[in-house]
Amino acid sequence: MELWYTDQHTDDVRFSMKASVQVASKKSAVQQIDILDTPAYGRVLVLDGGLMTTEKDEFIYHEMITHVPMAVNPNVKNVLVIGGGDGGTVRELTKYRSIESIDLVEVDKDVVLLAKKYLPFTSAKLKDKRVSVWFEEGLRYVRGKKAEYDLIIVDSSDPYGPAEGLFTREFYGTCFKALRDDGILINQHESPFYYVHQRSVRDAHKHIAVEFPVSTVYQCHIPSYPSGHWLFGFASKKYHPIEDLDATRWNKLGIRTRYYNTDLHRGAFALPNYVKDLLNK
Amino acid sequence: MTLNQSAVPLADALDAQRINRLAHFDVPAHKGGRMNAELPEYFGKRCMELDVNSMKPLDNLGHPVGVIRDAQALAAEAFGADNAFFMVNGTTSAVQTMIWTATGRGDKIILPRNVHRSAINALVVNGAIPIYINPGRDKRLGIPLGMSVADVKKAISEHPDAKAILVNNPTYYGICSNLRAIVRLAHQAGMLVLADEAHGTHFYFHDELPVSAMSAGADMAAASIHKTGGSLTQSSILLTRKPVNPDYVRQVITLTQSTSASYLLLSSLDIARRNLYFKGRAIYQKTMEFADYAREEINALGGYYAFGTELIDGDAAFAFDRTKLSVHTRDIGLAGIEVYDHLRDDYGIQIEFGDIGNLLAILSAGDRMMDVERLISALAEIKRLHERSAAGLFDHEYIDPSIAMTPQDAFYAKKRRVPMKESVGLVAGEFVMSYPPGIPIVAPGERITPDVLEHILFAKDRGCFMTGTEDMNLDYLQVVG
Numbered sequence: 179m180e181l182w183y184t185d186q187h188t189d190d191v192r193f194s195m196k197a198s199v200q201v202a203s204k205k206s207a208v209q210q211i212d213i214l215d216t217p218a219y220g221r222v223l224v225l226d227g228g229l230m231t232t233e234k235d236e237f238i239y240h241e242m243i244t245h246v247p248m249a250v251n252p253n254v255k256n257v258l259v260i261g262g263g264d265g266g267t268v269r270e271l272t273k274y275r276s277i278e279s280i281d282l283v284e285v286d287k288d289v290v291l292l293a294k295k296y297l298p299f300t301s302a303k304l305k306d307k308r309v310s311v312w313f314e315e316g317l318r319y320v321r322g323k324k325a326e327y328d329l330i331i332v333d334s335s336d337p338y339g340p341a342e343g344l345f346t347r348e349f350y351g352t353c354f355k356a357l358r359d360d361g362i363l364i365n366q367h368e369s370p371f372y373y374v375h376q377r378s379v380r381d382a383h384k385h386i387a388v389e390f391p392v393s394t395v396y397q398c399h400i401p402s403y404p405s406g407h408w409l410f411g412f413a414s415k416k417y418h419p420i421e422d423l424d425a426t427r428w429n430k431l432g433i434r435t436r437y438y439n440t441d442l443h444r445g446a447f448a449l450p451n452y453v454k455d456l457l458n459k
Numbered sequence: 460m461t462l463n464q465s466a467v468p469l470a471d472a473l474d475a476q477r478i479n480r481l482a483h484f485d486v487p488a489h490k491g492g493r494m495n496a497e498l499p500e501y502f503g504k505r506c507m508e509l510d511v512n513s514m515k516p517l518d519n520l521g522h523p524v525g526v527i528r529d530a531q532a533l534a535a536e537a538f539g540a541d542n543a544f545f546m547v548n549g550t551t552s553a554v555q556t557m558i559w560t561a562t563g564r565g566d567k568i569i570l571p572r573n574v575h576r577s578a579i580n581a582l583v584v585n586g587a588i589p590i591y592i593n594p595g596r597d598k599r600l601g602i603p604l605g606m607s608v609a610d611v612k613k614a615i616s617e618h619p620d621a622k623a624i625l626v627n628n629p630t631y632y633g634i635c636s637n638l639r640a641i642v643r644l645a646h647q648a649g650m651l652v653l654a655d656e657a658h659g660t661h662f663y664f665h666d667e668l669p670v671s672a673m674s675a676g677a678d679m680a681a682a683s684i685h686k687t688g689g690s691l692t693q694s695s696i697l698l699t700r701k702p703v704n705p706d707y708v709r710q711v712i713t714l715t716q717s718t719s720a721s722y723l724l725l726s727s728l729d730i731a732r733r734n735l736y737f738k739g740r741a742i743y744q745k746t747m748e749f750a751d752y753a754r755e756e757i758n759a760l761g762g763y764y765a766f767g768t769e770l771i772d773g774d775a776a777f778a779f780d781r782t783k784l785s786v787h788t789r790d791i792g793l794a795g796i797e798v799y800d801h802l803r804d805d806y807g808i809q810i811e812f813g814d815i816g817n818l819l820a821i822l823s824a825g826d827r828m829m830d831v832e833r834l835i836s837a838l839a840e841i842k843r844l845h846e847r848s849a850a851g852l853f854d855h856e857y858i859d860p861s862i863a864m865t866p867q868d869a870f871y872a873k874k875r876r877v878p879m880k881e882s883v884g885l886v887a888g889e890f891v892m893s894y895p896p897g898i899p900i901v902a903p904g905e906r907i908t909p910d911v912l913e914h915i916l917f918a919k920d921r922g923c924f925m926t927g928t929e930d931m932n933l934d935y936l937q938v939v940g
């Protein structure tokens with residue numbers, strides 16, 4: 179018998195990978211969590227049936243969501259990560275000695291517990307002294323914060339489940355308030371490729387653009403995600419993502435990355451026409 | 460068949476009918492949706508197949524002798540009433556049936572002025588005479604409360620010939636009068652007590668909620684199952700107790716009821732009743748927890764005031780319905796309707812209504828915590844982005860009426876059209892209200908005072924959805940004479 183895991187990318191498109199063993203399965207208060215071992219993608223995390231993290235290509239996502247803002251403002255001291263219970267984003271952030279505090283807010287405690295146990299490749303740095311983990315609804319956590327962070331990273335799952343509230347205008351506005359005057363907001367921005375996801379891409383961009391003076395998106399290629407073509411949002415109160423990029427300074431930090439580099443940084447903001455059209459609609 | 464609360468006799472009979480695959484040579488002509496493929500595509504095939512008309516095994520709402528009778532008997536038992544009537548024209552039809560059962564032309568009925576328009580409409584039709592009690596008013600919030608017992612006592616002694624007293628249980632904002640005391644006074648004076656429970660269905664299913672009309676001893680109650688009880692929109696239940704004669708009530712209902720009552724609506728009442736009977740307590744427990752949490756978080760934002768049981772004063776605010784999330788917005792310089800518009804237009808959040816100084820959000824067990832968080836955060840954002848000075852905001856939702864003639868005399872009088880702004884001193888021949896909440900600012904037969912005009916113009920200016928007048932733009936008013 180063969181075991182296959184299928185991620186339903188749209189009603190009409192599926193993406194399947196062979197699995198060797200189901201490592202963990204748990205129905206948490208929030209969602210169904212599964213962890214599988216696969217020959218092609220290594221260990222993978224699946225939430226409510228949707229693929230979240232794979233051992234093989236998570237580095238792309240986590241490097242791009244982290245190093246792009248850090249290279250624009252290397253003086254970031256206080257960071258808030260919303261979602262991201264697998265710990266991958268935190269792992270990248272801990273590479274910066276200059277960062278003083280990282281608050282991770284994850285609505286589902288079980289994701290963090292299972293990640294600590296089964297996904298050491300992403301979760302290992304959750305025990306860094308600078309990291310505090312809060313198990314709370316992201317929207318609720320940020321509501322109480324005012325000018326406390328230099329960088330907020332929204333590392334959410336897609337907007338059709340528990341993360342729905344993290345794609346709303348009230349959430350982005352609340353993040354604006356929680357950021358300092360030169361704060362940056364990065365968010366997981368979905369894929370622009372399939373029609374069924376386009377609306378959330380466009381709406382998220384529209385909601386962010388009304389709150390932040392600088393607002394754009396950048397892209398990368400993530401093989402295991404729907405269509406492989408993935409976007410992140412870059413919004414800030416002050417910094418421009420390319421004009422304010424200090425490549426020399428970032429390169430001097432000597433941070434080891436497998437996907438990100440400062441040339442790619444510039445290129446990532448060069449968008450295909452269909453994406454430009456979608457955002458301007 | 461022995462009946463118990465786990466049965467849904469009407470819903471089961473309707474479904475059996477669907478499975479039987481009868482050849483239909485009766486109305487409706489869509490015949491299970493086959494006449495127009497767009498209908499099943501839009502509504503779902505099953506919904507279309509359930510949309511049938513009255514037939515032998517499905518009983519007849521106008522003369523129930525089978526499954527409708529049984530379903531109504533179960534509803535009566537679940538609500539602690541002697542009789543229950545399924546209604547298909549909203550709680551409007553239940554309120555009107557109560558009034559038409561209790562009064563005829565020239566009879567008096569005591570009622571608070573902050574009733575829903577359906578009650579005064581009933582008087583326009585049957586010519587009964589309203590004896591208004593001015594509701595208490597909360598000074599800070601500007602909202603009308605319930606009736607004080609002393610005012611009820613006074614009205615009864617001044618009008619001992621009145622036939623009935625109508626009570627909101629609760630008001631739209633969730634405030635209750637001392638219903639037990641009012642029932643005692645009314646019954647001593649030989650008057651019936653009619654309860655408008657459009658917003659109180661849930662009182663029957665949780666002991667920490669205010670007392671329900673039937674357990675307080677009221678004679679008739681209009682319970683809007685469709686608003687907070689989970690049945691389909693427009694379905695409602697009328698509850699009665701002895702000595703009200705159920706056969707007379709049925710006759711009154713059939714005066715205006717459709718002879719083709721929707722079985723979708725009726726069966727939804729049957730299913731909602733069973734659900735409430737078995738799960739009502741848990742459902743409303745969850746609703747109260749959502750509302751209590753939201754109140755606490757909204758009050759922590761500052762500026763907003765999400766009011767609750769602290770309003771209770773033992774009299775005109777005798778009890779408060781904790782499932783209601785009513786928020787006073789005037790202190791952030793915004794009318795409730797302005798916050799309502801921001802929520803809808805900027806944040807994609809639909810609430811029940813916003814009026815001049817308040818907004819109301821309806822919570823239910825169907826909500827999700829993340830949506831409650833969205834509402835709270837959106838309110839925080841609206842305050843951050845739009846807060847302004849509260850100066851110049853109109854500060855009361857309720858104005859004591861100045862009555863010149865009965866609603867019926869005014870509505871059917873010879874009328875003329877005058878510009879709204881020139882209507883002060885004249886007697887209105889029609890209603891003006893914002894909907895929701897649908898409580899008339901002015902009703903037929905009432906004199907327009909400067910306060911009333913100011914209220915109308917302010918509400919219109921702030922974007923309230925104004926209704927009632929012949930003139931769709933509300934620039935003109937029909938006045939008597």
Ligand SMILES: Cc1ncc(COP(=O)(O)O)c(C=O)c1O
Pocket residue numbers: 548549550551552554574575577627631655657658683693695895896897
């Ligand atoms: C107090 C009150 N009574 C009666 C009604 C009428 O109910 P329906 O809309 O179901 O006809 C309403 C509706 O808003 C109401 O608020």
